[in-house]
Amino acid sequence: MKPSLKSTPALRITLVCNTAWAIYTYRQGLIRTLIGRGVDVTVLAPRDRTFELLAAMGCRCIELPVASKGTSPGEDLRTLVALYRQYRTIRPHVVFHYTIKPNIYGSIAAKLAGVQSVAVTTGLGYVFIQHSRAAQIAKRLYRFAFRFPREVWFLNRDDQAAFIDGKLLAHPERARLLHGEGVDLEQFTFTPLRERTQFRFLLIGRLLWDKGVGEYVEAARQLRARYPHARFQLLGPVGVDNPSAITRAEVAAWEQEGVIEYLGEAHDVRPFIADADCVVLPSYREGVPRTLMEASAMGRPIVATDVPGCREVVADGVNGLLCEVRNAQSLAASLARMLDMSGAQRRAMAERGRQKVATEFDERMVIETYKDLVQKITGVLL
Template sequence: MTRTAPLSVCLVCNTAWAIYTYRQGLIRMLVAQGALVTVLAPRDRTFPLLEKMGCRCIDLPVASKGTNPRHDLGTLWALYRHYRTIKPDVTFHYTIKPNIYGSVAAWLARVPSIAVTTGLGYVFIQQSHAARVAKALYRFAFRFPREVWFLNRDDLAAFLDGRLLAHPKRARLLHGEGVDLEHFAYTPLPNAQHFTFILIGRLLWDKGVREYVEAARTLRARYPHARFQVLGPAGVDNPSAIALEDVRAWQDEGVIEYLGEAHDVRAHIAGADCVVLPSYREGVPRTLMEASAMGRPIVATDVPGCREVVADGATGLLCAAKDAASLAAKLAQMLEMSRDERRAMGERGRAKVTAEFDEVSVVERYRQTLREQTGVSL
C-alpha cells in the first residue's frame, strides 16, 4: 500500500533553544521533504523562530533542576499523552530527562524512538546520589529506544563499561552533530591592538567558567591588552547554573566583559582572537566546531568531547580540567604566539572540521536512519 500521509517526526529536548541552535540543518531537511516536525520542549524565546522554520512547538514541562519524582513523572505523563495524540513515526530524544522519561513514554505509547546522548554532564562528573539514580534510570530506560546515539567514543565507552545499555548492539557513534560550513565561513583573524578571548555557551560551573575567571585574574597584570569575554545565558534551568549576580560581580570587578546572549554568534567569533571552553565534559561542543570552522584557534580542556574537536598543538591547545593555573598557562601560550602561528592553527582547525564535522553528513545520517525505521525515503 502506498503511503499518503507525510512523515511525522518529534524532536524532544529540555530546551527549545538547543533544538533551534544545534539542529537547524535537520529541521530544514525534514521540512523541505514535507515531513511534519513537532518540537516538544519548555517554551522559550526560540518557539517563534522554530515555528517560522516550519515546526509545530508544544510546551513541555521539564524540571532540569532537581530530581523530584512528581515533576519527572509529570514529564513522562505529558510525553505519553502527546505521543498518543500525535502518533509520530519516530521521535528523537535529546538531553538526560527526555532521554530517560521520553524513551519510557514512547515505549508505552508504542512510538519508535531514538535517544541521542548530547553529553553526559553532571551524571558522569560528580559522584553523588543524584548521579547514581540517573545511571540506574538510564539502565532501565535505554532498553526501549530502537537506537542510542553517542557523540563521542568516551561517552559510548562509559555506557558500555557501566553496563548501562541493555542492548549494546543498538549503540551508534554519531561523532558530533555537525556544523554548517557555509554559515560559519572562514574569517580572517582580527587585527586590533587588544587580544580577545571569548567563552561561548550557557553559563554553567561545569563549563569551567570559574576557572576562566580565575585565569583572567592571573593574566590581566602581565597582559594588559588581553580581554576576556563571556557570551551566553546566565541563570538557566540547570543544576550547575551560574547566577546573573555572579556574572555582574565579575564584570564590575573588571575581570570579564559579559556580552549577554545572541541568536547569531558569528560576529562575536569573528571579533575574537581565540575561543575558550574549559568544560569538565562535553558531547561534542558545537561552540568549538563553529570556532574552528571560522578559523579561530582554541583553548579547551583535555576531556571527552573537547579533544574530539581540538588537535592539541595543531588546531588549539588543551589544558587540564578544573585547573585554573593550567588554563592560564595555555592562554598565556596563545598570547605569546605570533599572529601567523595563530592563523595557521585556525586554518588547520577549519580543515579538520571540514573533514570530520560537516553538517551535511550528519543530516544524511538522520535521513538514512528515518528510512531504515519507517521505510520512507526523504
C-alpha cells in the same frame, strides 16, 4: 521500489529536549532538511524565546514540563505522563530525544505509547561528573530506559565507552557513534583573524560552573596584569534551569571587578566569533561541543580542556591548545601560550582548524545518518 515522500502521507517526526533553545541552536540544518522534504516536525520542550523562531521555520512547538534542576519524582512523573499523552496524540513515526530527562522519560513514554524512538546522548553532564546519589539514580534510570530506543546515539567515543563499560546498555549493539552533530560549513564560513593590538578571548555557552566558567574567570584574574591588552568575554544565557547555573548577580560582580565582559546572549553567534581572536571552553565534560566546531569552521584557534568531547575537536598544538580540567592555573598557562604566539602561528592554527572541521564534522554527514535511520524505520526515502 521504495516509497517516496511524495506518494505517502507526511511523516511525523518529533524532537524532544530540555530546552527549545538547544533545538533551535544546534539542529537548524536538520529541521530545514526535514521540513524541506515535507516532514511534519513537532518540538516538545519548555517554552522559551526560541518557540517563535522554531515556528517561523515551520515547526509545531508544544510546551513540555521538564524540571532540569533537582530529582523530584513528582516532577519527573509529570514529564513522563505529558510525553506519553503527546505521543498518543501526535502519533509520530519517530521521536528523537536529547538531554538526560527526555532521554530517560521520553524513551519510557515512547515505549508505552508504541512509538519508535532514538536517544541522542548530547553529553553526560552531572551523571558522570559528580559522584552524588542523584547521579547514581540517573545511571539506574538510564540502564532501565535505554533498553527501549531503536538506537542510542553517542557524540564521542568516551561517552559510548562509559555506557558500555558501566553496563548501562541492555542492547549494546544498538549503540551508534555519531561523532558530533556537525556544523554548517556554508553558514560558518572561514573569517581571517584580524590584525590589532587588543586580543579577545571568548567563551560561548550556557553560563554553568560545569562549563569551567569559574576557572576562566580565575585565569583572567591571573593574566590581566601581565597581558593588559587581553580581554576576556562571555557570551550565553545566564541563570538557566540547571543545577550548575551561574546567577546574573555573580556575572555582574565579575563585570564590576573589571575581569570579564559579559556580552549577553545571541541567536547568531557568528559576529561574536568573527570578532574573537581565540575561543575558550574549559568544560568538565562535553558531547562534542558545537561552539568549538563553529569556532574552528570560522578559523579561530581554541583553548579547551582535555576531556571527552573537547578533545574530539581540538588536536593539541594543531588547531588549538588543551589544558587540565578544573585547573585555572593550567588554563591560564594555555591562554598565555596563545597570547605569546606569533600572528603567523595563530593563523596556521586557524587554517588547520577549518580543515579539520570540514573533514570530520560536516553537518551534511550527520543529517544523512538521520535520513538513513528514518528510512529504515518508516520505509520512506527523504
